Amino acid sequence: MSTVVRALGLSALLTLVPVGIGVGVAGDRTPTPKAAVYQGTDLADFDSTTAVVRRAPFCELVAKEAVAEALGGDGELTAWGNGEKAAAVPGGDVAHEYGCAFAGSGAEARAWVFAPPVTRTRAQALAKAAPARGCTTTAGAAAFGTPSVATTCTSGEQRTVSWRGLFGDAWLTCTLTQGVGATEADLVDRAGRWCVAVAQAASVVPS
Template sequence: MSTVLRALLLSALLTLVPVGIGVAVSDDTTSAALPPAYKGTDLADFDTSAAVVQRTPFCELVPAAAVKAALGTPGDLTSYGNGEESAALPGSDVAHEYGCLFGQADAPGSEARGWVFAPPVSAERASALISATTTDVCAAQPGAPAYGTPSVAVVCTNGDARTASFRGLFGDAWLACSLTLPVGVAEADLVSRAGRWCVAVAQAASFTASSTS
């Protein structure tokens, strides 16, 4: 084998080795990716216009710390997917969404929820959903921070429990979240905790996009 040929082969080998190592490192980094750590961000400090929410399952990506901060103690997860029947839905209906409920066995009146519609939602449909959100027991919160565009925030009182909920359109994804606590919890505290919980839900529902890119 000539000296020139040996030199060419050696050069090619030295070029391939770093490329192979780079691919291996890249694959390891992608598979080890994790959702952002829970920081307890207030909804007013979170730019929901930058969130790219996916219409896919996300419950396993919700940080346990976010659940504990919302409920005061860790909660048990019940999740469901599009087309499934679940006791977590009113009347155990068939879901057309991906959702999760974190509750406590010893405190059935306290729960944190998050869900995203499986079908795409238009701006017109979002406006109709917003209109239907305000009822006799659910009062709109006009000064609340945005949760998508358009969005709505409501506080609902039902017996000895009160729920704060934020819902809105992220692109074509209708994302909603809620926090239910006993009425003994001050409403301002409930709304503040619900806002931080909803940020965690939005981050988890958006992470599926960045983790697969």
């Protein structure tokens, strides 16, 4: 065999080796990372000063696990947007907010953010006016924005725990309602964790 032929054969072999290796590597599939398991966060452990809440729809971004934890099971979603008239809005009025309600068996979790920007002065007035008839302000409650207010309201056989607070120029509210048969301490704890999930969802920028 001539020197030229041998050289060409060696060159072809050296070319095939990396190609074969490349095909083998391409065939290997890297396992897809699994999504992190949802873990609720107590409101007292949540730094609400770092949350940048958007005045925009957010309900579809709330973790399903957070809804299940708050309600003790699955919930049916009803959402509304700015300028919409929804039955879920008190009085059926036109909403000037983005919000939603998750209804479960004997419990309901709600959350909404005002569409218009809110100043600190306006927020202080809103916080002061939050305790309505049948409601009490929760002294020493964990912060939910600055300023913020936490209330517990009882109406008939239902008790509602809520937090309201200012995040930048966004006034965010979250509530959890359940029968009075549940202990108030447990309801406050679950409501706080629900509010953290809401603030986190409202702070996410969709990709």
